[in-house]
Amino acid sequence: xxxxxxxxxxxxxxxxxxxxxxxxxxxxxxxxxxxxxxxxxxxxxxxxxxxxxxxxxxxxxxxxxxxxxxxxxxxxxxxxxxxxxxxxxxxxxxxxxxxxxxxxxxxxxxxxxxxxxxxxxxxxxxxxxxxxxxxxxxxxxxxxxxxxxxxxxxxxxxxxxxxxxxxxxxxxxxxxxxxxxxxxxxxxxxxxxxxxxxxxxxxxxxxxxxxxxxxxxxxxxxxxxxxxxxxxxxxxxxxxxxxxxxxxxxxxxxxxxxxxxxxxxxxxxxxxxxxxxxxxxxxxxxxxxxxxxxxxxxxxxxxxxxxxxxxxxxxxxxxxxxxxxxxxxxxxxxxxxxxxxxxxxxxxxxxxxxxxxxxxxxxxxxxxxxxxxxxxxxxxxxxx
Numbered sequence: 001x002x003x004x005x006x007x008x009x010x011x012x013x014x015x016x017x018x019x020x021x022x023x024x025x026x027x028x029x030x031x032x033x034x035x036x037x038x039x040x041x042x043x044x045x046x047x048x049x050x051x052x053x054x055x056x057x058x059x060x061x062x063x064x065x066x067x068x069x070x071x072x073x074x075x076x077x078x079x080x081x082x083x084x085x086x087x088x089x090x091x092x093x094x095x096x097x098x099x100x101x102x103x104x105x106x107x108x109x110x111x112x113x114x115x116x117x118x119x120x121x122x123x124x125x126x127x128x129x130x131x132x133x134x135x136x137x138x139x140x141x142x143x144x145x146x147x148x149x150x151x152x153x154x155x156x157x158x159x160x161x162x163x164x165x166x167x168x169x170x171x172x173x174x175x176x177x178x179x180x181x182x183x184x185x186x187x188x189x190x191x192x193x194x195x196x197x198x199x200x201x202x203x204x205x206x207x208x209x210x211x212x213x214x215x216x217x218x219x220x221x222x223x224x225x226x227x228x229x230x231x232x233x234x235x236x237x238x239x240x241x242x243x244x245x246x247x248x249x250x251x252x253x254x255x256x257x258x259x260x261x262x263x264x265x266x267x268x269x270x271x272x273x274x275x276x277x278x279x280x281x282x283x284x285x286x287x288x289x290x291x292x293x294x295x296x297x298x299x300x301x302x303x304x305x306x307x308x309x310x311x312x313x314x315x316x317x318x319x320x321x322x323x324x325x326x327x328x329x330x331x332x333x334x335x336x337x338x339x340x341x342x343x344x345x346x347x348x349x350x351x352x353x354x355x356x357x358x359x360x361x362x363x364x365x366x367x368x369x370x371x372x373x374x375x376x377x378x379x380x381x382x383x384x
Contacts, residue, residue: 008033008061009339011182011212012346013219013246016052017324017333018044020252020290020303021082023054024221026208028183031063032072032174036221040086050325050333055086059093065138068095072175073143075100077204077223079108079117082252088119097175098141099124102190103148104202106156128155136160138175145187145204148195167191168236184209186241188233189225200224200251205233207241215341218281219246226256227269234275242279245345246287246338249312253288253304253323258311268311277315283345284320286312287336291325 008014014025021039028034035058044051062069074096077083090096105113105121113121130140144164150156151164165171169187172180189205190197203223210217220242222230230250234242250257258273259266290304297305304323313321328334339346 006335006337009337009346009348011210011341012217012337012339013208013210014338015248015287015289015324015336016054016057017050017327017335018054018289019051019082019325021085022077022223022248022252022289023052024248024289025058026183026210026219028072028174028179028210031065031070032177032179032183033062033070034073034075034174034183035071035090036075037077037083037223038074038086038090039082039084040089052335055089055093058090062094065095069093071096072177073098073100075204076102076105076120077221078102078199078202079105079113079120080199080224081114081116083223084114084116084120087116087123091119091123095139097138098143099127100143100145100204102146102202102204103144103150103156104146104190104195104199107148107150108199125155128158131160132158136163136176141175143171145206146190146195146202147192182211184211188222188237188241189229191229191232194229200226201229205229207244210340212340217246217338217340217346218244219248219338220244221248222250224251224254226251226254227258227260227272230257231269231272234272234279239279242275243281244279245281245283246285247276247280247312249286249288249308251303252290253293253308253312255303255305255308255311257308259307273311273315280315281345283343284316285338285345285347286316286321288312288321288323288325290323293323293326 008025008027012027016023018039022037023039024036026034040053040055041051043049044053059069062071064070071094110118127140127142142163144159147166165187167187167189171185172183186207190202194201203225205222205225208219208221258269260269288304293304293309294306322336324336327336337348339348
């Protein structure tokens with residue numbers, strides 16, 4: 001399967017190779033597509049570059065509305081460059097019906113924002129003016145995720161309360177359309193007390209559920225949240241709001257998810273890993289949206305981290321940890337995609353080679369073992 005031939009699932013999740021950064025496409029139905037974060041690299045437009053020029057793909061493959069490529073919603077989890085790079089080009093080439101975002105971006109100092117993040121703030125301001133003049137409609141619609149004092153200050157105090165969604169709430173409206181039979185986002189973060197926290201901890205975190213008839217597929221999309229905030233999510237949440245089939249490894253497979261500092265020591269949070277494992281479905285997958293993961297890291301290395309990969313591999317079946325920077329064939333990397341209603345969490349694989357796929361399935365079956373009673377614990381909360 002060539003990435004140029006790849007078709008978005010009618011309903012599903014697609015994670016693109018954009019280097020170490022996020023561009024997650026949530027396909028709801030034939031008319032509604034959501035993009036969670038964006039990283040568009042100009043270098044990716046080179047035919048020899050393995051990364052995808054995501055905006056080019058979207059322009060060609062999004063649904064059309066009034067003759068334009070139509071993206072129902074763009075979600076900015078937080079304004080780091082690897083989550084918003086290319087936003088200015090996106091809104092120039094694509095009709096973006098709605099923006100979802102955490103309010104932290106509105107109170108950043110200009111010098112702390114990259115150019116695309118500043119463009120995002122400018123677009124929020126433009127939309128507020130359009131709402132005041134024309135009312136809420138596609139192309140000027142907003143949804144603020146979370147709460148911060150900046151929402152009590154002009155001009156953001158003019159945002160209607162109905163467009164502010166706080167943790168613990170669900171959303172089934174996309175660009176004003178009720179898609180409750182096909183889509184639901186349960187909002188986990190940011191927490192109100194994190195409004196002034198380090199930027200990563202202000203990330204939008206959500207569990208997205210997609211439905212097609214009686215079939216369902218769920219993904220945890222948690223931005224760059226780290227260990228303390230993830231623990232708080234599990235502390236305050238009911239189990240049915242944290243269940244998942246696909247987990248996008250927070251912060252591009254950073255060890256900050258499952259390790260914490262105790263003085264000079266780095267400690268594995270086994271309890272959190274058990275919670276993650278227990279909330280996952282039987283076929284669960286973990287996806288790292290990153291460059292290839294090294295076999296080891298030096299102190300101070302940025303994600304992806306080999307230690308994090310090792311821990312994730314312990315809570316999923318063999319072959320169910322996937323990295324966007326390694327997915328596909330040696331000749332061409334392909335997106336990691338999951339479709340509602342298909343077996344094995346809807347994972348579409350990275351190759352059309354049926355013999356290779358069969359071998360992979362056989363390996364997974366061998367790893368799962370037989371029906372004999374469990375004899376020893378092999379990983380968090382599981383027995384073999």
